[in-house]
Amino acid sequence: MSGPPIGSARASGAAGPDAPAASRQRRAIAFALLLAGAAVLIASAFLLSPFRLFQLTLAAGYAVAILGLNLVTGYNGQISLGHGAFYAAGAYTTAILMTHFDWPFWATLPVAGLASGALGYAVGFPALRLGGFYLALTTFSLAVAVPQILKHRAIEDWTGGVQGLFIAKPDPPAFLPIEADQWLYLTTLAISAALFLAAWNLVRGRIGRAMRAIRDHPVAAEAMGMDLAAVKTRTFAAGAALTGLAGALGAVAVEFVAPDSFTVMLSITLFVGMVVGGAASIGGAVVGGLFIVFVPNLAESISKAAPGAIYGVLLILLLFVLPGGAAGIGRLAVARLWRRDGGR
Amino acid sequence: MPNRRSLIAAAAGVAAAPLSPWRRAEARSTTPGVTATEIRIGNTNAYSGPASAYAVISRCHAAFFRMVNEQGGIGGRQIVFLSYDDGYSPPRAVEQVRRLVEQDGVAFLFNTLGTPSNSAIVRYVNQRRVPHLFVASGADKWGDYRQTPWTIGWQPSYRTEAQVYAKHMLDRNPDARLALLYQNDDFGKDYIAGVRDVLGDRFDRVVRAASHEVTDATVDSQVISLQASGADALLTATTPKFAAQAIRKVHDIGWRPLHFLTSVSVSVASVMQPAGPEKGIGIITAAYNKDPTDPAWDNDPGMNEWRAFMRRHMPGADTTDINYVYAYGVALTLMQVLRQCGTDFSRQNIMRQATGLRDLEIPTLLPGIRINTAPDNYHPIRQMQLQRWDGTTWRRFGEVIEGTRV
Numbered sequence: 063m064s065g066p067p068i069g070s071a072r073a074s075g076a077a078g079p080d081a082p083a084a085s086r087q088r089r090a091i092a093f094a095l096l097l098a099g100a101a102v103l104i105a106s107a108f109l110l111s112p113f114r115l116f117q118l119t120l121a122a123g124y125a126v127a128i129l130g131l132n133l134v135t136g137y138n139g140q141i142s143l144g145h146g147a148f149y150a151a152g153a154y155t156t157a158i159l160m161t162h163f164d165w166p167f168w169a170t171l172p173v174a175g176l177a178s179g180a181l182g183y184a185v186g187f188p189a190l191r192l193g194g195f196y197l198a199l200t201t202f203s204l205a206v207a208v209p210q211i212l213k214h215r216a217i218e219d220w221t222g223g224v225q226g227l228f229i230a231k232p233d234p235p236a237f238l239p240i241e242a243d244q245w246l247y248l249t250t251l252a253i254s255a256a257l258f259l260a261a262w263n264l265v266r267g268r269i270g271r272a273m274r275a276i277r278d279h280p281v282a283a284e285a286m287g288m289d290l291a292a293v294k295t296r297t298f299a300a301g302a303a304l305t306g307l308a309g310a311l312g313a314v315a316v317e318f319v320a321p322d323s324f325t326v327m328l329s330i331t332l333f334v335g336m337v338v339g340g341a342a343s344i345g346g347a348v349v350g351g352l353f354i355v356f357v358p359n360l361a362e363s364i365s366k367a368a369p370g371a372i373y374g375v376l377l378i379l380l381l382f383v384l385p386g387g388a389a390g391i392g393r394l395a396v397a398r399l400w401r402r403d404g405g406r
Numbered sequence: 407m408p409n410r411r412s413l414i415a416a417a418a419g420v421a422a423a424p425l426s427p428w429r430r431a432e433a434r435s436t437t438p439g440v441t442a443t444e445i446r447i448g449n450t451n452a453y454s455g456p457a458s459a460y461a462v463i464s465r466c467h468a469a470f471f472r473m474v475n476e477q478g479g480i481g482g483r484q485i486v487f488l489s490y491d492d493g494y495s496p497p498r499a500v501e502q503v504r505r506l507v508e509q510d511g512v513a514f515l516f517n518t519l520g521t522p523s524n525s526a527i528v529r530y531v532n533q534r535r536v537p538h539l540f541v542a543s544g545a546d547k548w549g550d551y552r553q554t555p556w557t558i559g560w561q562p563s564y565r566t567e568a569q570v571y572a573k574h575m576l577d578r579n580p581d582a583r584l585a586l587l588y589q590n591d592d593f594g595k596d597y598i599a600g601v602r603d604v605l606g607d608r609f610d611r612v613v614r615a616a617s618h619e620v621t622d623a624t625v626d627s628q629v630i631s632l633q634a635s636g637a638d639a640l641l642t643a644t645t646p647k648f649a650a651q652a653i654r655k656v657h658d659i660g661w662r663p664l665h666f667l668t669s670v671s672v673s674v675a676s677v678m679q680p681a682g683p684e685k686g687i688g689i690i691t692a693a694y695n696k697d698p699t700d701p702a703w704d705n706d707p708g709m710n711e712w713r714a715f716m717r718r719h720m721p722g723a724d725t726t727d728i729n730y731v732y733a734y735g736v737a738l739t740l741m742q743v744l745r746q747c748g749t750d751f752s753r754q755n756i757m758r759q760a761t762g763l764r765d766l767e768i769p770t771l772l773p774g775i776r777i778n779t780a781p782d783n784y785h786p787i788r789q790m791q792l793q794r795w796d797g798t799t800w801r802r803f804g805e806v807i808e809g810t811r812v
Contacts, residue, residue, distance in 0.1 A: 113508040210621045215590065224591045228529050316497045322522035323496040362453065362491040369491050370454040
C-alpha cells in the first residue's frame, strides 16, 4: 500500500544537506515509489471487487482518523482516548447536512472538518491544564458521553436519535463509466492523499518541530519562546479536524450513522491503530487503518469461538515483533538500504 | 531506474485492462447462492464485544444446519451457513453483510442479530432485494412491510408485548389507569405504541407516562411522580438496571399497582435478585418460548426433541440458556419456509413463502402459540402467555393472549 512510499519520502526529506547528489537520487527513487504506489491504488479500483473496495475505502478513512490522532498524541504528546468523538462529530455533520439540507457530499466535507476542529479546539483548553493520564481520562469521558449525547431528545430531530440517519453515497459523474463504489473509493483516496500530504507538510516544518519540542521538553520549548498554549490547542484542533473529516468519509462509505456506531470502542480502536502503525509517523497511519479493518476479520477467520482473544494475541505478537509499530520497522529498513547505498 | 513516463503508461495500461469483475456477478440470471447442490445462507452475530452472550444463537444455527445436511439437506441441496462477527457495531455489520451478499453470494440473510446492526443494513438489503428473514431483534419496525418488504422479524415485538399487557389490564379492570415508565429510545417507545394500539383515543386519559435516559443514575423520581398520578397499574419498560431500581422503589414507597415488567428485564440474577425477590412478588411479564429451566417441560415432547438435538449436535452446551431454545425455534421456522419453497429458491419465492406461513406450530414455543405471516403481516409471533413472579420463580397463568392487529 502507500505506507512504504510515504515513509521513504519522509526519510528523504530528512536527509542531510551534505550530499546533494545522493539526496537528489533518493528523492527521485522516493518519488518513483510514491507514483508506483498511487498507480497500484488507482488500478485497484478496476481490479478489485466492490466489497474489497468498500473495505479499502473504510481503511483509508480510518487511516486519516489515525493521522489526526497521531498529530495530537504521537507528535504533540497529548494522549487522547476520545478521538472517536471527533470522528462522530464529522460523521454526523455530513449526515445531517446531506439528509436535512440535501447538500452534496463534497460540500459537507469542509463543514465537517470545521465543526470537529472547533470541538477539538474547545477540548484543547482543558488539555492545557491537564497532562498525561488526566488528559487521557478527560478525552475518554468525552468518548463515553458522545453516543448518549447523540441520543438526546433536544437534538433528536437532527440526529435521528437511536435510529440514526441513512445517507446515500454520491453517484459518479455521468461522463465516467464507473460504479458508485469505485467512485467513492477514488474520491476517498484522493482526499486522504491530500490530507496526508498536508499533515506531512505540517509536521516536517516549523510547526511540526515546535509540536515535537513541546512533547519532548515543554520547559525548554517555552524557554525558546514557543507559545505552548497556542501550539497545543491548535494541534488539538487540527487533529480533531482530520479525524472529523475521516468520520465524514467513513459515514458516507457505510451510508449510515447511529450512536452505536461511535461507542468508546471506536476511540480505543483508533488508539490501537495508531500504536500499531507507529506513534509520530505519517505512513504508519496507513498501516493502522488497514489493521483496524482487516485484523478483526483475520482474527475471526482463525476462531469464531473467541475472536477477541485472537485479536489480543495478534496485537501482543505484533507489538513484540514490531516494538516501534510498523513505522519503526519501516524506518529501520529504509536506514539499512540507504547505508548499503552509501557504502557502494 | 524507471522514469516517470513509463510508470504512468504502465498505470494507464493496468487501469484500462479488465473491467470484468464488476460485470460477472450481474450476468447470471439465477438466484445467487443457489445451485443444484447447495443453498447459501448468510448470518451476522456478535461473536465479540459486549453482546457476545448472543453468539450461541448462531453457533446453534450452525449445528442445526449440519444436522439438516446429515439428513439429506433441503430440496436435495446442502445448506452452507456462513456467519460472521460484527462485534455489535453497525459499520462492521454493513461490512460483513456486504461481504455475505457481494463476495459470498448468499441467497438470503437469516436471523442477523441486534437492533443497531439490523438498522444499519436494512436499507442496503432492501435496495438489493435480498430476503432478510427472521431478524433477531424485538424492535417493531421489522414488521413494516410497506417500507421494508424484504425484511421480516420473528419474535413478538415489544409493541405486541405491550398490547398483551394492556389487554390483560383492561380484562382485570376496564377503568384501570396506567402509569408507564419507559426508557427514552426505540425500545421504550415501542411500548407506548403498543399501549396506544389497545387504548386508542382513551390513551391520553388513561395513561400517564414518564421517561428516563439510559444515562440517568436512578428512576426514583419518575416512580414517585407516577405514583402521585394515582395510577393503579404500572408498566415498566426499561433495561435491567433500571427495572431493578423501579421494583425496589415501587415496593419501598408502599405502592401496590398491577405491575407489568418488560420481558427484556426478567432475569432472576440481574433484576429480581438485586431488587429483592420478595419486593417483586406479583409482578407480571410475558413469555413465548418454553423455559428450559421450567420443570413443567421435563417430559414435554417438544422440549425432549430440543434436548435430543442439543445432546447430539451441541454436546457440552449450557442447556439452561434459553437462547438455544430461541435459536432452535427460529431455525425450524426457516426450514418450514424452505420446504414450502419446493424447487423454486428464487429470492421472490423465498420471501413469498416466508410471508405465507399458516398456523405453524413450533415445539419450543408455548402451547397455543402459532406462527402466522401474510404479505401484510410481518409479525410471525403475535401471541404471548403471562407469568407472575412468586418470590422465587416465574409461574405462567391464564391463556395465551394475542396482540391487536394494526
